[in-house]
Amino acid sequence: MPAxxxxxxxxxxxxxxxxxxxxxxxxxxxxxxxxRDERVLLDTFDGxxxxxxxxxxxxxxELALHEDGAPVRRADVDGRRxxxxxxxxxxxxxxxxQALAGARALLPLARVSGRxxxxxxxxxxxxxxxxxxxxxxxxxxxxxRVTLPxxxxxxxxxxxxxxxxxxxxxxxxxxxxxxxxxSQFDAAVRASGGKPEGHKAKPSVALEAxxxxxxxxxxxxxxxxxxxxxxxPGARADLDPEFLHHLRTSIRRARAVLRELKGVHAPDxxxxxxxxxxxxxxxxxxxxxxxxxxxxxEALVRPLAADRAAELAALRRVxxxxxxxxxxxxxxxxxxxxxxxxxxxxxxLAATPPAAPGDPDRPRADTxxxxxxxxxxxxxxxxxxxxGRAIDAASPxxxxxxxxxRGKELRYLLELFxxxxxxxxxxxxxxxxKDLQSVLGTFQDxxxxxxxxHGLADELASEPGGPQALIALGPVLDVIEADQRAxxxxxxxxxxxxATPEQRKLVKGAFGR
Amino acid sequence: xxxxxxYSIKGGVGKTSxxxxxxxxxxxxxxxxxxxxxxxxxxxxxxxxxxxxxxGGARRLVKARKDPIEVMRGTDLEGLDLLPxxxxxxxxxxxxxKRKRPEDGVGRVLDQLGERYDLALLDCAPSISLVSESVxxxxxxLLVPVVPSTLSVxxxxxxQGFLAQAAPTAPEVLAFLSMVDRRKKMHRELEQQLPxxxxxVAAVSVPSASIVETMGASRAPVVATRPRSAAxxxxxxxxxxxxxxxxWEPEP
Numbered sequence: 001m002p003a004x005x006x007x008x009x010x011x012x013x014x015x016x017x018x019x020x021x022x023x024x025x026x027x028x029x030x031x032x033x034x035x036r037d038e039r040v041l042l043d044t045f046d047g048x049x050x051x052x053x054x055x056x057x058x059x060x061x062e063l064a065l066h067e068d069g070a071p072v073r074r075a076d077v078d079g080r081r082x083x084x085x086x087x088x089x090x091x092x093x094x095x096x097x098q099a100l101a102g103a104r105a106l107l108p109l110a111r112v113s114g115r116x117x118x119x120x121x122x123x124x125x126x127x128x129x130x131x132x133x134x135x136x137x138x139x140x141x142x143x144x145r146v147t148l149p150x151x152x153x154x155x156x157x158x159x160x161x162x163x164x165x166x167x168x169x170x171x172x173x174x175x176x177x178x179x180x181x182x183s184q185f186d187a188a189v190r191a192s193g194g195k196p197e198g199h200k201a202k203p204s205v206a207l208e209a210x211x212x213x214x215x216x217x218x219x220x221x222x223x224x225x226x227x228x229x230x231x232x233p234g235a236r237a238d239l240d241p242e243f244l245h246h247l248r249t250s251i252r253r254a255r256a257v258l259r260e261l262k263g264v265h266a267p268d269x270x271x272x273x274x275x276x277x278x279x280x281x282x283x284x285x286x287x288x289x290x291x292x293x294x295x296x297x298e299a300l301v302r303p304l305a306a307d308r309a310a311e312l313a314a315l316r317r318v319x320x321x322x323x324x325x326x327x328x329x330x331x332x333x334x335x336x337x338x339x340x341x342x343x344x345x346x347x348x349l350a351a352t353p354p355a356a357p358g359d360p361d362r363p364r365a366d367t368x369x370x371x372x373x374x375x376x377x378x379x380x381x382x383x384x385x386x387x388g389r390a391i392d393a394a395s396p397x398x399x400x401x402x403x404x405x406r407g408k409e410l411r412y413l414l415e416l417f418x419x420x421x422x423x424x425x426x427x428x429x430x431x432x433x434k435d436l437q438s439v440l441g442t443f444q445d446x447x448x449x450x451x452x453x454h455g456l457a458d459e460l461a462s463e464p465g466g467p468q469a470l471i472a473l474g475p476v477l478d479v480i481e482a483d484q485r486a487x488x489x490x491x492x493x494x495x496x497x498x499a500t501p502e503q504r505k506l507v508k509g510a511f512g513r
Numbered sequence: 514x515x516x517x518x519x520y521s522i523k524g525g526v527g528k529t530s531x532x533x534x535x536x537x538x539x540x541x542x543x544x545x546x547x548x549x550x551x552x553x554x555x556x557x558x559x560x561x562x563x564x565x566x567x568x569g570g571a572r573r574l575v576k577a578r579k580d581p582i583e584v585m586r587g588t589d590l591e592g593l594d595l596l597p598x599x600x601x602x603x604x605x606x607x608x609x610x611k612r613k614r615p616e617d618g619v620g621r622v623l624d625q626l627g628e629r630y631d632l633a634l635l636d637c638a639p640s641i642s643l644v645s646e647s648v649x650x651x652x653x654x655l656l657v658p659v660v661p662s663t664l665s666v667x668x669x670x671x672x673q674g675f676l677a678q679a680a681p682t683a684p685e686v687l688a689f690l691s692m693v694d695r696r697k698k699m700h701r702e703l704e705q706q707l708p709x710x711x712x713x714v715a716a717v718s719v720p721s722a723s724i725v726e727t728m729g730a731s732r733a734p735v736v737a738t739r740p741r742s743a744a745x746x747x748x749x750x751x752x753x754x755x756x757x758x759x760x761w762e763p764e765p
Contacts, residue, residue, distance in 0.1 A: 065543075069629065071592020073543030092543040092631070120589070127562035128589045158587035158594050 003156040003164045005068065007183055010150040011176035016136045019152070020117060022175060023132070027167065030126065032118030037135070040111050041188055042083070044104035045234060045243065047198020055185055056097075056106050058083075063106075065093055069158075082107045082239040103295060105240035109196075110188040111140040114148075121167055129163035131155040135184070139191040146191040151180055199230050201246045202415065203253070209370025209420035213264045214354050214362065216369035220257055220416050221350035224250045228343060235284075236334045238327060241291040248284050251277050254346060256412035260376050263364035265349060273349050276342040283333045290323040292445075293452060300449075303479045304472060311472040314465035318456055373417035374511035380410045381429075381507050385499045391491065397447060400491065404440035407433060425510040432498040439490045446484035450477060514627040515759045517634050518652040518684070522668050524639035527658040527691035529556040530725055530735075532636035534748040535656075535755065537734040540592030544631040547585065547594050549623075551605070551648070552638040555598030560732050561588040563597050570601030571608045575618045581625055590737065594630075606643040615643055620651035641675070649676065652684040654758045656751070658691035659714065661703040666711075673713070685758050689717040689751055715754045719747040 010019050023029060042056040042063075043049045049056055055066045063083060065073040073093040077083050082105025085097035097106075114137025121130040136150040152171065156164035171177040180187075186196040203223035207216050228250040234243030255277045258270055297316065301309040333339055355365030364372060384406045391399050411433060418426045453473060460466040517535070519528040532548060539546040550557040555565030563586045573579050585596050609615040623633050637648055649655065657672065659665045669688055676683040690707065693700050708716040719725070722744045724735050731738050736745045756762040 070545045071540045071543050071590075096543075123562075125562040128587075131591075158582070159585055160587065 003161045005153055005155040006164075006168050007180040008152045008154065008168070008171055008177040009180050010134075010152060011178075014150075014176075016115060016117070016134060016150055019134060019150070020119070023119065023134075026170060026175065028122050028124075029132075030120040030122050030128070032120060034117045035115070036113075037116045037137070038111075038113045040108045041185055042106040043109055043189075043196075043198060044101050045107060045199055045231075045239075046104065046201060047196065048101050048104060049106075050185065050196060050198065052100050054100055058108070063088065063093065065096060065100075067096075068155075081105070081237070084240060103240055104242050107239065109194045110185075110192040112137045112148075112188050113140055113145075114138060121163065123163070129157055129160040130167045131157065132167075137184070137188070139188045141192045148184065148187050148191065149180075151184060152177060153184070199227075201227065201242075201249065203227060203250075205416070205419065207369055207417065207419040209374075210368045211370075211420075212354060212366045213261055213369045213372050214352070214365040216417070217257055217261050217264050218350050218352065221254060221346065224254045224257070225343065225346045225350055228254075228346070232334065232343075236331060238331075241288075241295065244284060244288055244291065244330075248281060248288055251281050251284070252408075253412055253416060255281070256409065257416060259409075260413060260417075261364070261372060264355075264362060264367075264372075265352060265365075266361045269345075269349055269352070273342075273345050276338075276345060280339060280342050283339075284330060286326040287323060287330045289448075289452070290319060290326060293319055293449070294323065296449070300476055303475060308472045308475075311465070311468040312476075314463045314469040315453075315456065315460060315473065318460055318463055318466075369417060370420045371512070373413060374421070377410065377413050377417075377421075378507060378511045380406055380413060381504075381511075384410060385504060388495045388499060391495075397443070400440055400443055400488075404437065404444055407437045407440060411437065422510050425506045429503065429507065432494075432503065436494045436498045439487050439494045443484055443487040443491070446480045446487065450480050450484075453477065453480075514623065514630050515632050515654075515761075516623060516652045516684075517632065517654045517656060517755060517759070518637055518648045519634070519656045519658070520637045520645065520648065520652075520672075521639055521658055522641050522672065523660070523665065526639075526660050526665070527719055527725075528552075528639070528656075529560070529636050530728060531656055531658055531689075531691070531719070531748065531751065532634050533557055533560050533728075534734045534736045534745070535752050536588075536593045536634050537590050537736045538748065538752040539632050539634070540590050541736075543592070545592060545629065546632045546634065547596060547626055547630045548588075548634045548636060549596040550598035550636050551602060551619075551644065552598055552636055553600050553602040554638070555600075557636045558595060558597040560728060560734075561586075561595055562732055563588070563595050565598040565600070567597055567599035567601070570599050571605045572601070574622055575605070575608045575612065581622055582629065589733070602638070602644075609643050609647055616646050616650045619644070619647040623651055641672075646679075649679060649684060650682060654755060655684045655686045656755065657686055657688040658719070659688050659707070660692050661690055661697075661700040661707075666703075666707070669711070669714075686713045687754060687758050688714040689719065689754075690714075691719045692721040693718040694721040715751065717747055717751045717754060719751070720744055 014022065038059065040058040042058055053068060057064045061076050061078070063075055063077045073096055075088050075091060075093045077088055084105050085094055085101055088094040088097055114135055116133060116135045119132040119134065120128040121132065123129050133153045138145040138147050154164060154168050154171070172179065189196040203220060205219045205223050207219065228247055231243045231247040231250070234240070235247045255274065258274050301312055355362035357366070359365060384403060387403050387406065391403065414426055414430055457470065460469055519532040521528055529552070536546050536548045548557060550565070558565040567574060567584045569579060574581060581596055585594050587594050609618040612618060619635070626633065635648055635652065637645065657669060659669050673686060676686065688711070690704055693704055695701055704718050707714045720743050722742065724739050724742055725744045728735060735742055736748050739745055753762065757764055
C-alpha cells in the first residue's frame with residue numbers, strides 16, 4: 001500500500017518565504033509552479049467526495065478532481081449552480097464523478113485565496129521522489145477573511161515511500177513542522193461555517209429501552225426535522241434530485257413516528273401534523289416520481305440499439321417538460337406559507353414538554369419506548385409473515401404492494417427505534433427485509449413505470465418524433481414486463497429467507513411482549 | 514484497463530518515444546497510466562530517470578506471485594507510473610515458455626493492475642517472439658511506427674499478415690509514420706501515399722526532429738518540455754487517434 005500524503009503546519013516563526021528557504025537548505029529541491037491561487041472547494045451535500053478521499057476544486061470555469069494515486073482530472077464546466085456529473089463534458093472526469101457523486105451536485109463549500117508554491121524533492125539523478133506543496137491561504141466568507149495556518153503537504157511518489165518517510169521525519173523532527181490535526185479542506189470548510197463531513201440523510205439518535213416514549217419521540221422528530229430543514233433550500237433551488245428525495249424521506253419517517261406512537265402526543269396536535277405531513281408528501285410526490293423516471297433513463301434505453309435509443313429522445317423531452325411543469329408548482333409550494341407552517345408544527349410537536357403524570361390525552365407518553373417499539377416491531381413482523389405466506393401465484397399484484405407497505409413500516413420502526421434492541425437480531429432482520437423490499441420494490445416500480453409510459457402515449461404521439469418513440473417503446477415495455485415477472489418469481493425465495501422459523505423466534509425473543 | 518503496445522520488429526524506429534509521449538498525454542488527460550518498459554535495453558526507464566531493475570527479474574514477474582506494484586516507480590509526471598525494464602527481460606520468452614498458456618503471460622501481469630490503472634502502455638523490444646505474441650494477446654491497440662522506407666512497409670505487411678492469422682483476438686493495428694524527414698522526396702511521397710494505400714496507417718507523421726532525438730539528454734517527453742513543437746503536435750494527434758481506436762472518443 002503506497003504511503004498517504006501528509007499535511008504539516010509550518011513552525012509559527014516561519015513565513016512562506018523563510019520556510020521555502022529553509023527547505024532549500026535541507027533538501028534537494030526542484031522548484032515548480034508558484035502562483036496566486038483562487039479556488040472554490042466543492043463537495044456534495046452529504047460529503048461523498050471527502051468520504052472517498054477525493055477533493056474537487058473550481059478555478060474560474062475549470063473543475064479539477066484530486067485523488068491519491070491518480071492524476072488530476074480537469075474539465076471546463078458551468079459552475080454557477082451546483083455541478084452535476086452530467087454537466088461535465090464526456091471523459092475521465094465525468095466518469096469518475098458519476099462513480100463518486102452519483103446524482104448529487106457538487107456544491108461550493110469554501111472560497112480559498114492564497115499563495116501556493118509547488119516543489120519536488122529529487123534524487124541524485126534529479127528524479128522526483130516526493131512532492132511538496134506549500135500554501136498560505138485565506139478563506140473568504142463574504143466580507144470576512146479567515147487566515148488558515150500555513151501548511152506544507154508532502155505527497156509520496158510510487159516506489160519512493162522511504163524518501164517520503166525521510167522527508168516527513170526531517171520536517172517534523174528537525175525543522176519544527178507539526179502534523180496538522182485536520183486537512184486543509186476541513187479547516188477551510190469549517191472556517192466558512194460549513195460541515196466538512198457533509199449532512200447525513202439518516203437520523204442518528206441514541207435511545208435506551210427504558211426512555212420515556214415522549215422523550216424518544218421528541219429526539220427522533222427533532223433529528224428528522226433538522227434533516228428536512230437542511231434539505232429544504234436545495235430542494236427549493238432544485239440543485240439535485242436527492243434534496244427533494246431526502247426531504248420526502250424525512251417527512252415519511254416523521255409520519256411513521258406519529259403513526260406508531262399513539263397516545264404519546266396530544267391527539268389534536270398529532271392529527272393536525274399527520275394531515276399536514278401527508279399533504280407535504282403529496283405535493284412533493286409528482287416531481288420525485290418524474291425524477292425517478294429520469295434517473296432510470298439509462299436502464300430504460302439500455303435494451304435498445306443505439307439508433308433505437310436515439311428515437312426515444314421525444315419521450316425524454318415529454319418527461320422533462322412534465323417535470324418542469326411540476327417543478328414550477330412544487331417551487332411555489334415549498335416557498336409557500338403552508339409548507340413553512342408544516343415545518344414549524346413539526347418542530348413544535350418535537351419540542352413538546354414531557355407529559356404530566358396521568359395526562360389523559362397522552363396515556364402512553366411515559367411508557368418505555370422499548371416496550372412500545374418492541375410491540376410494534378413484533379406486530380408488524382407477524383403480520384408481514386402472515387400476509388406473505390398467503391401470497392401465491394394467483395394473488396393479485398395488490399397483495400404484494402400491501403406487503404411492501406408493511407415492509408416499509410417495519411424498516412422505519414427498526415431504523416428509528418431499533419437502537420435499544422440487540423444488533424445481532426436487528427441487523428440480520430434488516431438485511432433480509434432489505435432483500436425482500438428490493439424484490440417487492442422492483443415488482444411495484446416496474447408496474448408504475450409501465451403505467452406511467454402508457455399514460456404518456458397521447459402526448460407522445462403528437463410530439464415531433466413521437467410516433468418513432470412509441471414504436472421504440474415496444475421493446476422497452478417488454479423488458480419492464482420481464483423484470484416484473486422475474487421479481488415475482490424471486491418473491492418466494494426472498495420471503496422464505498425473511499420468514500424463517502429461526503428469525504421469527506429471534507424476533508419474538510428480542511422484541512419481547 | 515485498456516492496453517496499448519508500441520511495437521515494431523525493427524529497432525530504432527521511435528517506439529519508446531511514442532510510448533513515453535503518449536504516456537505523458539494520457540496522464541495529462543487524467544488517465545491513471547502505467548508504462549511497462551519491456552525492452553531489456555531500458556530506454557523508457559532511462560528517459561524517466563528510473564533504474565532499469567526489477568527485484569526478482571522476469572521470473573518473479575511472470576510467476577505472478579508478486580504484485581507488480583511493488584516494483585513499480587512513479588515518474589516525474591503525476592499519474593504516469595513505470596514498470597521498469599530489467600536485463601532479465603532478455604529471457605522473458607524462456608520464462609513465459611515454462612508456464613501454461615505462455616501467450617497469456619503478459620496479460621496475467623497486467624490483470625493485477627487492472628483496478629488501479631485506466632491504461633497500460635507496453636514499450637516492446639524489437640523482435641517477434643513469444644513475448645510479442647503475449648503482447649498481441651493482451652493489447653487492444655498496437656501502435657506501429659513505420660519509418661518511410663520500402664523495407665519498413667514490407668515489415669508492416671508481414672506483421673499484418675501474422676496478426677490476421679491470430680484473428681479474432683488480434684489487436685487493432687494503428688501504424689504511423691515515424692522519423693519523417695520532409696527534406697527527403699521519398700519521405701514526402703510515402704507520407705502522402707501510405708495512409709490511403711494501407712488500411713490501419715494513420716495520417717500521423719512524427720518528424721525526425723532534433724528535439725525528439727535530444728529526449729535522451731533532457732530525459733523528459735517532448736509533449737512536456739516542448740508542447741508546441743511539431744513533434745508534440747504529432748504525438749497529440751497520435752494520442753487522439755489512439756483514443757478513437759480504444760473507443761474512448763467517437764470517430765471524427
